[in-house]
Amino acid sequence: xxxxxxxxxxxxxxxxxxxxxxxxxxxxxxxxxxxxxxxxxxxxxxxxxxxxxxxxxxxxxxxxxxxxxxxxxxxxxxxxxxxxxxxxxxxxxxxxxxxxxxxxxxxxxxxxxxxxxxxxxxxxxxxxxxxxxxxxxxxxxxxxxxxxxxxxxxxxxxxxxxxxxxxxxxxxxxxxxxxxxxxxxxxxxxxxxxxxxxxxxxxxxxxxxxxxxxxxxxxxxxxxxxxxxxxxxxxxxxxxxxxxxxxxxxxxxxxxxxxxxxxxx
Ligand SMILES: [Zn+2]
Numbered sequence: 001x002x003x004x005x006x007x008x009x010x011x012x013x014x015x016x017x018x019x020x021x022x023x024x025x026x027x028x029x030x031x032x033x034x035x036x037x038x039x040x041x042x043x044x045x046x047x048x049x050x051x052x053x054x055x056x057x058x059x060x061x062x063x064x065x066x067x068x069x070x071x072x073x074x075x076x077x078x079x080x081x082x083x084x085x086x087x088x089x090x091x092x093x094x095x096x097x098x099x100x101x102x103x104x105x106x107x108x109x110x111x112x113x114x115x116x117x118x119x120x121x122x123x124x125x126x127x128x129x130x131x132x133x134x135x136x137x138x139x140x141x142x143x144x145x146x147x148x149x150x151x152x153x154x155x156x157x158x159x160x161x162x163x164x165x166x167x168x169x170x171x172x173x174x175x176x177x178x179x180x181x182x183x184x185x186x187x188x189x190x191x192x193x194x195x196x197x198x199x200x201x202x203x204x205x206x207x208x209x210x211x212x213x214x215x216x217x218x219x220x221x222x223x224x225x226x227x228x229x230x231x232x233x234x235x236x237x238x239x240x241x242x243x244x245x246x247x248x249x250x251x252x253x254x255x256x257x258x259x260x261x262x263x264x265x
Contacts, residue, residue: 065150066152067115069118072155072156072157073118074122074142074156074157075157075158076124079124079142080161082124082138082139082140083096083139083161083162084096085138086136086139086162089136089137089232090171090229090231090232090235091171091230097161098161098162098171098174100172100205101159101172101173101201101207103172103208103211103212104174104198104202104211104212104263105165105169105175105176105212105214106176106194106213106214107165107175107178108177108179108181108183108186108242109177109180110242111179111180112180114146114148114179117146118146118154118156120141121142121143121146121156123140124139125138125139132238135234137164139164141164141165142157142175143163143165143177144158144159144163144175145176146178146179147177147194147197148179149185149187149189149190150189151187165177166217167217167230168217168228168230168237169227169229173227174208176194176198178243178247183243183244183246183247186243190247191254194251195251199255202261208263209263209264210224210265211251211265212248213242213245214240215244216248217237217240218237218240222265223265
């Protein structure tokens with residue numbers, strides 16, 4: 001499932017010609033770059049073509065409009081086996097299924113590009129640079145969704161499979177990653193995409209009652225903390241700063257004001 005910006009595209013050389021014609025008026029360049037004259041179009045066509053032109057111009061400045069990736073790029077037999085191992089050690093759960101999610105956790109990837117972000121999560125096994133959590137199991141970190149900087153949402157894992165993204169909550173949390181190096185690297189398009197995505201997740205899973213940023217996950221005073229579960233006493237939560245209060249405040253305001261949706265912290 002993919003959601004996000006609707007991208008208008010020019011499908012045929014004919015479409016391109018019409019757009020050029022509408023922009024340039026009585027003369028312009030056709031698809032092959034040959035000058036042509038006398039462009040006769042009805043008002044309706046002119047308006048439609050202008051919309052096309054504006055959309056096409058807008059898309060051209062968006063960073064990498066849409067990436068072609070296979071469905072559920074993080075899903076593999078090996079990853080499911082490693083996830084099952086993780087679920088047994090940390091939650092005492094026999095299986096990799098995410099049952100009755102109650103919580104959505106928002107992150108950023110700490111990478112500036114979509115490709116770097118995906119490449120980091122793609123291997124089934126944790127890389128050596130995550131030595132801080134390697135003792136907690138071999139399955140790689142991952143998330144259910146990855147939101148690109150232009151607001152396009154990619155579904156990396158089915159949302160009924162556990163993803164490793166937040167110590168203590170993976171058995172019940174849906175994880176949303178945002179492409180971004182740090183909190184200042186996140187975009188308004190991502191805010192919009194997160195609002196729509198969370199509302200969609202809530203519609204699908206009405207039992208979800210909590211929404212937090214990863215930086216809030218270890219705060220014991222917050223209501224979501226009743227869900228914390230960790231059987232391995234040596235496995236400690238790590239300090240997190242993603243995605244930050246400002247990003248979460250915008251998402252919460254959007255959910256509240258647009259959809260009347262109040263999710264607890
Ligand atoms: Zn995070």
